[in-house]
Amino acid sequence: MSNLKAVAEHSKVSIATVSRVINNDPKVSKVTVLKVQASISALEYKPNRVAQRLRSSKGKTKLLGLIIPDIQNPFFVDVVRGVEDYAYQHNFAVMIGNFGQDEKKEKLYLDIFQSENIDGLIVAPIHGKDKGIENLVKKDIPVVCIDRGLTEIDVDVVKVDNENGAFNAIDHLLSMGHKRIAFISGNFKIPTYIERLSGYKRALDKYGIAYDESLVFARNSDYKSGFEIANKILELENRPTAIFSGNNLLTLGALEAIHAKDINIPEEISIIGFDDMPWSISLNPPLTAVRQPGFDMGKKAAEMLYERMVDPSKKKEKVILKTELMIRKSTARIE
Amino acid sequence: MSNLKAVAEHSKVSIATVSRVINNDPKVSKVTVLKVQASISALEYKPNRVAQRLRSSKGKTKLLGLIIPDIQNPFFVDVVRGVEDYAYQHNFAVMIGNFGQDEKKEKLYLDIFQSENIDGLIVAPIHGKDKGIENLVKKDIPVVCIDRGLTEIDVDVVKVDNENGAFNAIDHLLSMGHKRIAFISGNFKIPTYIERLSGYKRALDKYGIAYDESLVFARNSDYKSGFEIANKILELENRPTAIFSGNNLLTLGALEAIHAKDINIPEEISIIGFDDMPWSISLNPPLTAVRQPGFDMGKKAAEMLYERMVDPSKKKEKVILKTELMIRKSTARIE
DNA sequence: CTGAAAGCGCTTACAG
DNA sequence: CTGAAAGCGCTTACAG
Numbered sequence: 001m002s003n004l005k006a007v008a009e010h011s012k013v014s015i016a017t018v019s020r021v022i023n024n025d026p027k028v029s030k031v032t033v034l035k036v037q038a039s040i041s042a043l044e045y046k047p048n049r050v051a052q053r054l055r056s057s058k059g060k061t062k063l064l065g066l067i068i069p070d071i072q073n074p075f076f077v078d079v080v081r082g083v084e085d086y087a088y089q090h091n092f093a094v095m096i097g098n099f100g101q102d103e104k105k106e107k108l109y110l111d112i113f114q115s116e117n118i119d120g121l122i123v124a125p126i127h128g129k130d131k132g133i134e135n136l137v138k139k140d141i142p143v144v145c146i147d148r149g150l151t152e153i154d155v156d157v158v159k160v161d162n163e164n165g166a167f168n169a170i171d172h173l174l175s176m177g178h179k180r181i182a183f184i185s186g187n188f189k190i191p192t193y194i195e196r197l198s199g200y201k202r203a204l205d206k207y208g209i210a211y212d213e214s215l216v217f218a219r220n221s222d223y224k225s226g227f228e229i230a231n232k233i234l235e236l237e238n239r240p241t242a243i244f245s246g247n248n249l250l251t252l253g254a255l256e257a258i259h260a261k262d263i264n265i266p267e268e269i270s271i272i273g274f275d276d277m278p279w280s281i282s283l284n285p286p287l288t289a290v291r292q293p294g295f296d297m298g299k300k301a302a303e304m305l306y307e308r309m310v311d312p313s314k315k316k317e318k319v320i321l322k323t324e325l326m327i328r329k330s331t332a333r334i335e
Numbered sequence: 336m337s338n339l340k341a342v343a344e345h346s347k348v349s350i351a352t353v354s355r356v357i358n359n360d361p362k363v364s365k366v367t368v369l370k371v372q373a374s375i376s377a378l379e380y381k382p383n384r385v386a387q388r389l390r391s392s393k394g395k396t397k398l399l400g401l402i403i404p405d406i407q408n409p410f411f412v413d414v415v416r417g418v419e420d421y422a423y424q425h426n427f428a429v430m431i432g433n434f435g436q437d438e439k440k441e442k443l444y445l446d447i448f449q450s451e452n453i454d455g456l457i458v459a460p461i462h463g464k465d466k467g468i469e470n471l472v473k474k475d476i477p478v479v480c481i482d483r484g485l486t487e488i489d490v491d492v493v494k495v496d497n498e499n500g501a502f503n504a505i506d507h508l509l510s511m512g513h514k515r516i517a518f519i520s521g522n523f524k525i526p527t528y529i530e531r532l533s534g535y536k537r538a539l540d541k542y543g544i545a546y547d548e549s550l551v552f553a554r555n556s557d558y559k560s561g562f563e564i565a566n567k568i569l570e571l572e573n574r575p576t577a578i579f580s581g582n583n584l585l586t587l588g589a590l591e592a593i594h595a596k597d598i599n600i601p602e603e604i605s606i607i608g609f610d611d612m613p614w615s616i617s618l619n620p621p622l623t624a625v626r627q628p629g630f631d632m633g634k635k636a637a638e639m640l641y642e643r644m645v646d647p648s649k650k651k652e653k654v655i656l657k658t659e660l661m662i663r664k665s666t667a668r669i670e
Numbered sequence: 671c672t673g674a675a676a677g678c679g680c681t682t683a684c685a686g
Numbered sequence: 687c688t689g690a691a692a693g694c695g696c697t698t699a700c701a702g
Contacts, residue, residue: 116384
């Protein structure tokens with residue numbers, strides 16, 4: 001790789017001048033700019049971002065960290081795409097860390113990203129009291145939380161109204177006559193699930209149905225857990241007539257369990273999933289689901305991060321987007 | 336952030352010694368090591384990876400680039416997970432670039448990653464004559480191609496036997512009596528599709544059926560294209576009795592088109608997809624698909640990249656993994 | 671076993 | 687408008 005020095009020699013100016021040309025310093029004379037630019041393209045010079053970043057820790061080199069809980073979850077993939085979309089348009093590179101719901105791994109990525117001098121971070125905290133992220137915020141590193149916030153500290157966040165999303169789903173089920181509705185949840189350390197549970201309870205309340213703890217199952221938020229929990233539910237003696245599953249992967253896992261037992265949806269059991277998927281219509285049957293605008297969330301988060309980088313003293317902002325209940329064919333009315 | 340100097344002062348040694356401790360230089364005395372380590376933890380010192388990388392471009396800081404065509408495609412997500420799995424175990428950070436089938440974007444990521452001094456790159460080239468990647472290889476930057484190779488230059492690659500994968504799928508269809516099999520493909524610039532087409536042709540040959548070009552449709556490898564092409568196919572006057580779709584997303588899009596028209600699978604049309612998905616069993620009907628071991632491919636690629644970094648003069652290697660036809664319920668025998 | 675010094679490729683006051 | 691020089695946080699010969 002050619003470097004500043006090579007370009008400087010080629011165009012017979014100092015490296016300082018070359019640097020100025022690269023950074024569009026208006027003080028450089030037209031002639032010099034042209035000369036240097038010619039050398040730059042002749043030598044195919046590309047600035048070394050590592051050196052740039054080391055030198056000026058001021059967002060010059062545009063590196064953005066993105067830490068997500070599970071890249072297998074299509075919702076987070078949408079988030080990634082949204083972030084990337086904004087980043088690409090604004091010439092940021094994105095460094096992605098996928099911690100797979102593993103707290104140690106999340107911490108590792110937090111450390112690495114910091115050591116990489118990222119200009120800012122978008123992260124879905126593993127829980128509401130995430131010390132690692134709190135520290136970053138305290139150090140005034142721009143941080144935007146996505147999907148979940150932080151309880152102990154004021155921070156920018158983009159999330160969805162989980163409470164209402166869950167409420168609407170359960171309300172829909174209750175309105176169709178269901179009374180025993182199982183909830184397949186992820187770990188209740190994760191704020192989203194707490195909120196979804198409270199929406200579940202509020203809907204029950206509305207219909208005067210007592211909350212039955214034995215209908216709520218929390219494990220990891222992955223395919224396997226969805227499969228296993230659904231199996232358990234299907235074997236309950238007084239089997240619930242409907243399932244509300246807490247995320248994409250749990251839904252897909254539950255679906256496999258139901259199909260493996262040849263139980264018909266929605267005739268024998270209804271199911272609503274939190275998180276819609278592009279192919280929900282092609283599932284058996286077309287899945288009724290709570291849609292979250294993942295792409296928009298990612299994009300918005302990137303935008304807010306950028307604004308925070310530009311103005312670090314800006315008031316922290318909470319953006320709460322709406323969910324939408326996509327009614328398809330996985331729920332049926334019962335007596 | 337505290338730096339080397341702070342640690343040096345705290346433990347009353349030179350920064351050179353602190354650096355040696357960090358890098359496990361055996362020459363440092365036990366006493367000194369202990370003293371320095373105490374300071375390191377007291378100050379919560381974390382080496383600045385940017386500075387490390389700038390100083391020694393020898394894989395010390397362990398940063399790996401991963402460029403994939405489409406993060407929405409679950410197959411590539413598996414690849415990412417495989418790469419990450421290996422990387423995490425070997426203390427590499429992974430920088431991911433998703434180019435969304437956009438050649439300009441791929442080039443941009445190639446440039447950025449180079450400017451970031453990555454130690455090595457795993458990439459699925461957009462086509463076989465990708466100059467940008469060729470250049471990296473020529474500069475002796477460790478590169479492993481995944482899913483697709485390069486035609487003009489010798490390079491490490493991990494891929495799948497696409498020709499046989501497609502052959503088996505078509506053979507299965509032909510053995511069930513199908514004669515008009517449409518192929519929904521991605522762009523034929525992409526080597527995988529060329530190979531899949533040739534498997535398609537070889538199977539036809541085996542059954543003595545003439546290749547009919549009008550049954551082959553190539554566009555982008557995304558959901559929307561799958562949907563649109565399937566719509567076209569379904570409206571053909573002499574409608575094919577089966578569809579072979581070239582990737583995950585195309586399959587899902589095609590499925591939506593078929594369902595939207597209330598056409599029954601497999602009674603009215605059979606379909607086999609290239610790429611299996613965890614939730615194939617929950618599709619309507621359970622999808623017959625060609626399975627690629629994405630996770631293993633990613634893992635293997637990361638491993639090969641590591642070996643290449645350790646021994647740059649190592650002979651280039653081609654690893655070709657097998658596909659597996661997962662027979663479920665989306666195909667039926669016809670007269 | 672340890673330290674002083676050079677240098678990785680840049681940016682940015684400072685001086686002219 | 688331009689250049690010489692310091693410095694970002696490290697590593698690594700070189701010397702002792």
